[in-house]
Amino acid sequence: MSKEFLEAIKKRRSIYAISKESVLSDEQLERLIGEAVLHTPSAFNSQSARVVVLLKEQHDKLWDLTTETLRQVVPAENFGPTEEKMRSFRNGYGTVLYFEDQTVIEGLQEKFALYKDNFPVWSEQSSGMLQLVVWTALEAEGYGATLQHYNPLIDDAVRKEWNLPSTWKLIAQMPFGKPTAEPGEKQFQPLEERMKVFK
Numbered sequence: 001m002s003k004e005f006l007e008a009i010k011k012r013r014s015i016y017a018i019s020k021e022s023v024l025s026d027e028q029l030e031r032l033i034g035e036a037v038l039h040t041p042s043a044f045n046s047q048s049a050r051v052v053v054l055l056k057e058q059h060d061k062l063w064d065l066t067t068e069t070l071r072q073v074v075p076a077e078n079f080g081p082t083e084e085k086m087r088s089f090r091n092g093y094g095t096v097l098y099f100e101d102q103t104v105i106e107g108l109q110e111k112f113a114l115y116k117d118n119f120p121v122w123s124e125q126s127s128g129m130l131q132l133v134v135w136t137a138l139e140a141e142g143y144g145a146t147l148q149h150y151n152p153l154i155d156d157a158v159r160k161e162w163n164l165p166s167t168w169k170l171i172a173q174m175p176f177g178k179p180t181a182e183p184g185e186k187q188f189q190p191l192e193e194r195m196k197v198f199k
Helices: 002-011 026-039 057-071 076-090 102-111 113-140 155-161
Strands: 049-055 094-101 168-179
Touching: 002 113, 026 049, 026 113, 049 057, 049 113, 057 076, 057 094, 057 155, 057 168, 094 102, 094 113, 102 113, 113 168, 155 168
Parallel strands: none
Antiparallel strands: 049 094, 094 168
C-alpha cells in the first residue's frame, strides 16, 4: 500500500498542457474531491478548509475573470505571456478553489488564546495538505493539474461572482484537465542536503 501511495506522490507533477476532455464524470469528480475534503487532517480538527469546484463554463468564467483582472495591473506591452498562461489554464476542464474559513480560525484563537498566533499558520498547513491530497488524487485518475496563486488580486471578484462568504480567504487555484503533453524532467537537490537521520 505505501508503495502505491509513494508512486502516486511521485507521479504528481505540474501539468500546464491540459484539455477540456474529462476523465471522470462530474459526479465522480465531486465524490473524489469531497473525500479529500472530509479526510485531510486539520489542527484541532478545525475543518476550516472550504473548497469550490468550478467545471466547464464556470471554470472558463474564472479564468476570463482572472485575465481581465490581470489586464488592469500588467502593462499592455507585457501582457502577451500572461494572456497565454491564462489561456492554458482556461483550456482545462475545471478548477478547484481552496479557501480557509476565517471565522473558524478566529473562534479557535478566542477559545485557545495560548496558541492564538499559531492558528493561521496551522490553517495554511492544513490547506497545503488538502491541495496535495486533491492534486495527487486527480493525477491518479488521469488528470493533469497545477497550483496557482492569483489571490489576493481576484479575491473580491471571485466572492462576488459565486456569492461566497466574505470570511472565506482564498488560498490557491488548481486548474485541471486531461494532459496533452508530458511534463519536463524534474531536477532534485541532493537528498543528503535536505534530510538528516539520527540513530
